[in-house]
Amino acid sequence: MFRFPGGSEGGKYAKVKNKAKTVLEENNIAYINWNALTNDSVGKPTYESLIADLKSTSAR
Numbered sequence: 001m002f003r004f005p006g007g008s009e010g011g012k013y014a015k016v017k018n019k020a021k022t023v024l025e026e027n028n029i030a031y032i033n034w035n036a037l038t039n040d041s042v043g044k045p046t047y048e049s050l051i052a053d054l055k056s057t058s059a060r
Helices: 014-026 048-057
Strands: none
Touching: none
């Protein structure tokens, strides 16, 4: 899984992001956007807490 800092759409690096999405898809790698949070920088999270936070903040 790859997380796009700042989102996967538009902006100054739109062309690079589009190329990155193609490469990710070709390699069967899922991507998420900046609003999907895992709180991995807070304390010492467990795998379970990382996944729970990711699921709770990801768009459905």
